[in-house]
Amino acid sequence: MKNCLGIINLSEEEMQIQELTKVRPIAGLPFAGRYRVIDFMLSNMVNGGIHNIGIFTQNKFRSLIDHIGSGKAWDLDRKISGVKVFNPAFNYNKIVQTHGDIEHFYQSLDYIKYASEDYVFLSRSYMICNMDLKKIFKDHLESNNDISIVYKNVKNEEKFYGLDTLNIGMNKLLISIGKNTGKKEKIDLSMEMYIMRKDILVKIIEESVESGHSNYLKQALFQELVNYKVGTCRYEGYLACINSNKNFYDANMDMLDMDIYRQLFNNERPVFTKVKDEPSTIYRENSDVKNSLVANGCDIEGEVKNSIIFRDVHIDEGTKVTNSIIMQRTKIEKNCSLNNVILDKYVVITKENILAGDKKIPYIVGKNLTI
Amino acid sequence: MKNCLGIINLSEEEMQIQELTKVRPIAGLPFAGRYRVIDFMLSNMVNGGIHNIGIFTQNKFRSLIDHIGSGKAWDLDRKISGVKVFNPAFNYNKIVQTHGDIEHFYQSLDYIKYASEDYVFLSRSYMICNMDLKKIFKDHLESNNDISIVYKNVKNEEKFYGLDTLNIGMNKLLISIGKNTGKKEKIDLSMEMYIMRKDILVKIIEESVESGHSNYLKQALFQELVNYKVGTCRYEGYLACINSNKNFYDANMDMLDMDIYRQLFNNERPVFTKVKDEPSTIYRENSDVKNSLVANGCDIEGEVKNSIIFRDVHIDEGTKVTNSIIMQRTKIEKNCSLNNVILDKYVVITKENILAGDKKIPYIVGKNLTI
């Protein structure tokens, strides 16, 4: 897929995940002990042979820029191509603010146009999966379709409500895109990943800006699909959609299922992320850890069950953590009890605190708080 | 100066240099064949031992971010500290836009506060010089003043009109800051570089935001100077102020004076910039080059006199270029004649063109144009 440009569009709805996305976009959410959500799509692209990737951000891009850096962690600090983050340009003189992301893509159209690649793989970042993009690209080329959309056939569950579904006809061709109202038992869920020749994408963006009929790239794509031969590519494998607190919590907990864990983390297509200088995690004499994912740099003196522990977490003596997600550099002092809790980064839970949420509505403590 | 944080504030007036700053801030203007204006201040800081540098941009920051990259060229791609570019945060929900840069500094105050350094060296980037900051810092420490401002004693010339001048009293203490109206024959020109303890800068910014009396950091500083013991440090050496087309042109031409050239470029305090993969410049059989500065990657078949030629410029047979600044990747076809001209990057001058400006108002051709 050296001949394919990768675009990750971070213009995402954050309505159902506000507490954790106050300080970062969904793409920047910590996941599975040491990753951020965007690492999965970036790694998919890199493992698929895409070496030129543009990330189109909206607001709150600073932490993301820190995370991506020069792209070294993904081997994307290349002379030609590599990774580039596009923040929406901020024009002091232009107070009128258009909504939507299409304007942002239009501003950076030269980047897309003049990239040496002929194809483009367009995606969001909130869908977590480990996908063999080489195979998807091959399928697309063999199909001779103008555009291919990636989907997964899933048993319908609440977590997929409101997402796009594909109606697929003969020869895997797309008939239409709809919304999942939850009525069907099985659906073909759109993974919002599109492959096409680059000139098609450029044309869609230009026409959309000219006509003004769409503010969002996704709208524009949907509007223009009728003019192209659109096929579908099927993905098999684990998929999580990080678009609500509950989905975020559940997807993290999914990592404790070894079958799912191995679908996401394997040697063939590793997930890359920024590495940190942390020593090994130390388990003290009275610690008791079971069925948990633990990152480096932790100091565990208490009890941890069915939980995801990020880097450099300190869990003091007598403390019990169950069914919880404890993010980086958090400290839980003595004799606390936490159940169904999400602690954001740099949180301190002072001693003898009892925090308990419900699996459906986990209790969330925002970044930097001490309680 | 390991104990000193560097801040480069790019909030600069571009009124008199509009054509060339359409696409970039003054800090990003190409200079002396292969540099950009900001390289000089960055190199001064690095050579002075400052390893933690924040660059506060206004708009048009993208080309600058490309230029700085990870900071490798200045050895600033460090694990701790290094170089960080602060773009003004762009809040979609906050349509009300405050003018000035103080808000921007206030947004990033944590960066300044929590840096491990105790001192701060604050500067603009439009003053080009090669300064021994170690000496300046030593002078400041020995003076026991709260704040020191760097100045140069200059013969008054038109190019310095409108800039800040210092009125200096006993013991090199500052009496007041004024504007240069051009009446005096010699002036103490403020180089707009300030050294102080970091907590003083933080206090000035906080108080200014609280009281709302200043929109610009410079205003705030001036307002607060009365509350501190302010001294002055004298700089001797070449100084150019890039704040108008004419000054930009003249400063480039100054580089052809070997005395000035050697003041800016020496082995002791080298000027660093992003390196490019360019082959050697080739001078063809009928070329005739005199008194010029030529960068790598050029192909010269014609005549070049008293000019600054940037990287990868092609000057065809029969063409004469005199007293001109020819920026990167420009092509001048056969039998042209250029005198007192500035060509921005990627310009093509088609054959037999005659372009001539005046030394006071050089003729400028903007980026990417073909004429």
Place this chain on the structure above:
Amino acid sequence: MIKKEMVALILAGGQGSRLKGLTKNLAKPAVPFGGKYRIIDFPLSNCSNSGIDTVGILTQYQPLALNAHIGIGKPWDLDRTRGGVKILPPYMSEEGGRWFKGTSNAIFENIHFVDTYDPDYVLILSGDHIYKMDYMKMLKYHKEKKSEVTLGVIEVPWEDTYRFGILNTTDDLKIYEFDEKPKNAKNNLASMGIYIFNWKKLKEYLIKDQENPDTNYDFGKDILPKMLNDGNDMYAYEFDGYWRDVGTLESLWEGNMEMLSKDAPLNIHDRTWKIYSRNANLPPQIITNNANVKSSMINEGCYIDGEVNKSVIFPNVKVGKNAKIIQSVIMPNVVVEDNAVIYKSIIGTNSIIKDGSVVGDKELKEITLISNEDNGLFE
């Protein structure tokens, strides 16, 4: 080239034969230590944290893993435009091949490298000790004492003096005698193998030593005694932190175990003096429902389905169901299959401990080493 006040040289060429199979395909400084590091990470991180930005590493024996580990020094922030870390292998010249004949010869062969930076001082370190030390404080002391050579020393228990090179000093720590592994020590200050020399003086002695037909080309045996005899001012610099030679299987095992106690003398979590290493990209460790982990260190990529007690587990180790690891050091990529039991052992990188096998001394007395051809090769 710009002048540097002090250049550091790390002697990393030794075979480390007392580490037996571990160093068959691996230089001693590249031996894994402390759950994720290699021994050389300690002096390198010390240099970086001390603000020394020019380091030469003299390699000779099995340097491939070491070279790959060090690269251009990025993990230690030593990838500098001027200075940084440089690997100095032996090489062939017009006069033929030149192996380093000993420690002093190794530095002699690299005089030119040091001279490029025109330093006033040279810091000589060995690549096989575990400690955290600010070399700049030692340099300050060296300057204050107006010393020609300053040796880092540490107080050792009197009963252990016979194992060390002891320095006999006057009250102001001026050295008047070297006492190598003395039976009846007069002092209990042991040399740590850390030296600061005035470069000009050292260079002079290095050149002289090459011409001496009886030389052993050794710092300790030739250069230092000669300098002392000639009446140069030499001082001891006392260091009072944790310092350990990990050149034998016993000391390597002990050094690892010492990291597990609650009041570990080497605080690896200290953020003001981090020990850097090349970080692998591996997923977090998994502790299953069957696992039972106590008093142990575990690193990323591990899958623990059995019992781990008082042990140091390096990255990417698999511990199967009902497997037991007691008081052991398990190096990277080891697979401990189901039902295997390991007592007081060091298991070399890439080893496989088969289902049901029992390794090591059940009485927890002797240390057992399991090593293999692939010890050197991991990322």
Place this chain on the structure above:
Amino acid sequence: MIKKEMVALILAGGQGSRLKGLTKNLAKPAVPFGGKYRIIDFPLSNCSNSGIDTVGILTQYQPLALNAHIGIGKPWDLDRTRGGVKILPPYMSEEGGRWFKGTSNAIFENIHFVDTYDPDYVLILSGDHIYKMDYMKMLKYHKEKKSEVTLGVIEVPWEDTYRFGILNTTDDLKIYEFDEKPKNAKNNLASMGIYIFNWKKLKEYLIKDQENPDTNYDFGKDILPKMLNDGNDMYAYEFDGYWRDVGTLESLWEGNMEMLSKDAPLNIHDRTWKIYSRNANLPPQIITNNANVKSSMINEGCYIDGEVNKSVIFPNVKVGKNAKIIQSVIMPNVVVEDNAVIYKSIIGTNSIIKDGSVVGDKELKEITLISNEDNGLFE
């Protein structure tokens, strides 16, 4: 470690004694060429541009400058997380020191390195040729021909065949005979020293060759003839671009001069196939009012106050007033003082040509070399 389809190995251990003083302290592949490059930049850039991301460089002779030049391969975009460029020096093992005894022995000693990437093919290159070539096209040919070994060949004038290793081939370019420096050549296809091998096959022959008591440990003398005799399918791959061996002073001088003509056969300005090198940070070149530069290449950091004609001037060279440089190659950091005259010479790095001196053959017949001890040392 991930599998790579093809790994490249560059033989960079040769002394290059025909370059005389230039290689006294410098490996031949590190010799400056073309106004800013070192010879090895060409094969390295070719690898990078061909999309080969795993390259081993076998060094032995005076590797310091070469090591510093290559670093972790950043300039060639070869600083890869998986693969990238690795320097492979000889080293000491348990059995003692192992210098590479010849080209085939050098690769034999690094079989393990190649095996880490489990490649199907190995590309063997030498570090002393100037050319631009897409090795991936050659690999495609190799696969199409179902070849065991493919040799890059170039047509040479019939009258020069006696200077080359000539390959005699059938009509479909299958090789049936090697003809080393033939007096009466049957063919004019010369070997370029570029080989693609099926790795399994090569490995087998390397191991066999080590056991042969009569071996010269040489690719050309031992491995290739043996493989041909055994009936392996070997093909020639014709290359029709510019290719030049710069292993002698004459050819080095000529190679430089060839870059100056208007229709230079090696287009160094081609942006689709850039030659990368480590870029110095130097200010632009200054051409003064007194200067007179014609038909020459000049690089950054130069100060030209005299006459330069048909010459290649490397970075940071000073040419004084009334100095004259005719048909010469001036390597980095040279100072040509006022009134000095240089005819048809190669001036080694860091040389000083004194005021008023005359160097070289005024008749422009013989090539003169000025070299010095510091040839190897520049950034």
